[in-house]
Amino acid sequence: MFTDIPQWVIALIALAVVLTVNLISVKIFGELEFWFAIIKVGALVVFMAIGIFLLVTREQVAGTSTGPSLITDHGGVFPHGVLPMLLVIQGVVFAYASVELVGVAAGETENPEKIMPKAINSIMWRVGLFYVGSVVLLSMLLPSDSYSGDQSPFVTVLSKIGVPAAGGVMNLVVLTAAMSSLNSGLYSTGRILRSMAMSGSAPKFTGAMSRTQVPYGGILLTAFFCVLGVGLNYVVPDKAFEIVLNFAAIGILSTWAVIMLCHLLFWRRAQAGQLTRPGYRLPGSPYTEIVTLGFLASVLVLMWADGGPSRLTVMALPAILAALVIGWFASRGRMKDPR
Template identity: 60%
Template sequence: MEHGADTQAKGVTTGSPEPAPDEQRPVREDGYASGLRNRQVQMIAVGGAIGTGLFLGAGERLNSAGPSLVIVFAVTGLFAFFIARAMGELVMHRPTSGSFVSYSRELLGGEKAAYVAGWVYFLHWVCSGIAEITAVAVYLHYWGALRDIPQWALALLALLVVLGANLISVRWFGEFEFWFAIIKVAAIVAFLAIGCWLLASRHPIDGHAGGPQLISDHGGMLPHGFVAAIVITQGVVFSYAAIEMVGITAGETAEPRKVIPKAINSVSWRIVVFYVFSVLLLAMLLPWSSYSGSESPFVTLMGKLGIPGAGQIMNFVVLTAALSSCNSGLYSTGRTLRSMGLAGSAPRFTTLMNKRKVPYGGILLTASCYVLGIVLNYVVPERAFSIVLNFSAITMIGTWAMIILCQLTLRRRVNRGQAESGGFRLPGAPFTSWLTLAFLVLVVVLMACDGGEGSWTVACVPLIAAGLWGGWYLVRGRVASMAAARRTEGHVTGMPTPRGEADTDL
């Protein structure tokens, strides 16, 4: 059973709730297995906070904005943490694999809000997944033995690997993510250890002695000015994509109210250590102008040190980061689509689950869309990555905005006595909530003003909105009939339950 948070108190003294409108009640999402272990959820949280934005993108951004990238990563990381905490507040209110689709239904006006949240998130992961399987194919071509294999074939192989991991069981998904995250963390920790030793020993690199003077002697923190630092914010924000995914694991975690807060709280120090400190070390070990977008900044540094095999190792690391993103996309959209399918706003087959409690219908729908990426890699392999990357970015911002809006609504209801608090709150809300929304708007404005692909992507937002509007009018009849059926059969799970009963959708 679920907590019926979307209720209206008949009186503050009694606190007796009044049933919410049918379309705003949480949809029952039985059938999942609690197969994710504590260590897996913790590492999924890590994986959501470390990606190719650091391993690859930091080099180009250091070159374009200099050491100010450290500040931008710190500020953007703060807002990423706010989003993770907002997700945590929702999860502790009511753990569910439907995640913010279920919360949008309950808190933002019913099935129409859930429909928008779900399909925007689906579109984000479709675009992101296509970009990542393309990246996997490119990374595999790094090794000479694989260069004769067509890029589309390598992309297909990557898809089959992560699809198999997702379809077997949630525990297999968790194991894949656990080891993918271990590889990324091990690479960062090794770099931090080497970097600290190089600084402490004053070991020269490419004729430069490491230290803060490398920053001050090359234009300071803002060598290209404040505007350059602001402009790169739109790229840095996407380095934190998937940070919200830890909330989706709540429905398949044995003790979500114990595990999820620890995982989310750990995000803050991981951001500081893995992103901010790593980039600061890069800026203090080599002049920022030594880095470029043509290779990982970590490879650049290790190459200057003459460490053999550094390029091979880092290519393997970014390969696992891309596979991790594909793996996460299939997992999260499978659960999201099932929540929507149970409400009627997604095709009926997305509700199907196999004997291992895996929602294979939604996973296969996402994988079939990833096949479009295989086609892109066959037709225009050199442009496949850039075509979908910006669409992934704009839809990610939409998803994060929905999370914050849900959190704001939940907090208002808790303050009015109309909903129960899970005891895990976004610090400083509602001020931090509104500040985060303002930050997301700023990112969209920066995209619109960049004069390149970002502007083109923002211009396509009305087309996405029109597609969503048309789709809603196609499914709204089925959504209404399924809501009526749930009411008639008495299977609505949004009725209030006493504190202490099962708090998940399982």
């Protein structure tokens, strides 16, 4: 569908559209994100309905009988061993990125004490239903060797059962999902930068607000780095996604690690009587934080073991940490006590 359009042009158009929406108002951002979510979830629901129908009616897909036997008769849950599954964890981390945005939304939510626990708890069943459920369906519709890295597994199944234009439709869904990620990324990063600017830990211009209460300074700075991604699509279009995937994985791991460390310090101060923990609490503290930090560290080890761009990304981590330390010493004199 988009083969005649240069990849960098599509990326630039998507950035321009999402940036414009974010700069206008929060209401329009929310409306756009709502429709993006409807398209993503709708596509998954339709696919799962088709898959369940094929399983219930015992229909064959490409001459192969469907059902749980496809898993047991073709190498089990890990047909190529456990190691390949472990090595793709960085991709899984990338896919689950931004679940922490539910916490960012607390600052703009009415009655967060009631709304936020519901929103956070709903993440688990949605992940189980849409992510895990769709993968289980895929494994019971075709044997594992029918799928390849060159084509979406959803397109593979839909093409095998004769759905017309399956590839084009799924490309539109994937493009919508990518724009949704960009949309929420600009929204969240802009507000985080504003919060940091107010405490003196980010450049002052990132704290600028428009008349419609949009932190346009932080959003524009974030968009600048998105332009670098457009440049990657121009210079190395075949490797742009893999490069961004690896660096994004580092950023995601770092974000989650900092969240766990902050919560661990929060728990310690609460135990010492310096703070009061809310009624909605992380189960198993402080062991939950320690286990999570161990898991995040293991993902870094797996990225190193994967070699190639993944190892280069891990090797760049000391330089990133050094830049953060320099930034801390450069800005700590301007920082204010949030209390």
